[in-house]
Amino acid sequence: MQNQVLDTVLNRSSIRAYADTPVAPEQLEALKKAALASPTAMNRQDQRFIFITDPEKRKRLEQAIVDGVIASGNVDFAERMKSRGGRVTYDAPLVVIICAKPSHFAPVDAGIAVENIVLAAGSMGLGSVILGMPASAFGPGSESVKREFGFPEGFEFMIAVSVGTPAVQKTPHEWDESHIIMM
Numbered sequence: 001m002q003n004q005v006l007d008t009v010l011n012r013s014s015i016r017a018y019a020d021t022p023v024a025p026e027q028l029e030a031l032k033k034a035a036l037a038s039p040t041a042m043n044r045q046d047q048r049f050i051f052i053t054d055p056e057k058r059k060r061l062e063q064a065i066v067d068g069v070i071a072s073g074n075v076d077f078a079e080r081m082k083s084r085g086g087r088v089t090y091d092a093p094l095v096v097i098i099c100a101k102p103s104h105f106a107p108v109d110a111g112i113a114v115e116n117i118v119l120a121a122g123s124m125g126l127g128s129v130i131l132g133m134p135a136s137a138f139g140p141g142s143e144s145v146k147r148e149f150g151f152p153e154g155f156e157f158m159i160a161v162s163v164g165t166p167a168v169q170k171t172p173h174e175w176d177e178s179h180i181i182m183m
């Protein structure tokens with residue numbers, strides 16, 4: 001069966017190295033549409049998508065993540081991150097942060113939206129990796145960081161994703177067919 005959507009789903013794999021090529025304007029527009037087209041519980045659309053293409057802003061995000069890890073007191077983890085140069089976003093030319101007004105379904109909505117972005121990126125030959133790690137930048141007491149990154153009042157970090165031209169090839173993960181329960 002020839003099916004480009006299924007091919008994109010089945011060939012996806014987290015990419016952690018990117019070419020030094022910006023995401024093209026038409027690709028950016030397609031990714032924005034893919035984000036906005038995501039379904040949300042009761043069609044609330046209470047999430048915002050922060051598109052970071054400025055490398056300085058991305059570095060600032062990585063610094064805020066390291067600062068957040070240090071502030072959390074997880075010294076070993078902070079040292080490990082620093083030793084890797086704090087490259088949480090893998091120098092991707094695009095990082096999208098999804099923040100949302102907290103609600104029961106907000107994390108589910110964000111998960112759906114991030115996968116929409118991932119699959120749209122994959123369909124255009126771009127690689128991606130979903131990032132939970134940036135949560136460290138937006139923990140308790142991070143109001144000024146949230147403002148700096150454009151979070152509306154009361155919105156919280158949900159998830160992020162790095163996107164760019166892959167600099168590596170990777171095989172999709174293996175799975176266990178027994179995880180499907182048929183009735």
Ligand SMILES: Cc1cc2nc3c(=O)[nH]c(=O)nc-3n(C[C@H](O)[C@H](O)[C@H](O)COP(=O)(O)O)c2cc1C
Pocket residue numbers: 012013014015016129130131132133134159172173
């Ligand atoms: C909710 C979530 C958070 C993740 N956070 C990170 C992260 O912070 N850093 C990272 O390198 N990968 C992160 N990943 C990627 C996973 O490690 C990856 O999806 C998993 O190892 C399976 O590999 P695959 O995506 O190549 O199939 C995250 C994935 C998900 C779904």
